[in-house]
Amino acid sequence: MNSAVATQVCKNCQYVIQSDSAESGWRCGWEYFQIPPLERKAKRMTEYGEVEATDHCDKWDVSARNA
Helix, strand or coil: CCCCCCCCCHHHCCCEEECCCCCCCEEECHHHHCCCHHHCCCCCHHHCCEECCCCCCCCCCCCHHHC
């Protein structure tokens, strides 16, 4: 996925987390990904806000992770 053509929606965001426990199937992992990788500890999925794939916010970002 090229960031120049990526639509700014949650399903294309580097912070999105797929979740079976979310009715929409998606949760926002922005807070989780702000912690350095070696310090990250996953919380219960319900601790991450549920989002729709077509939602978007000012924290939207795309990276090679989604490429």
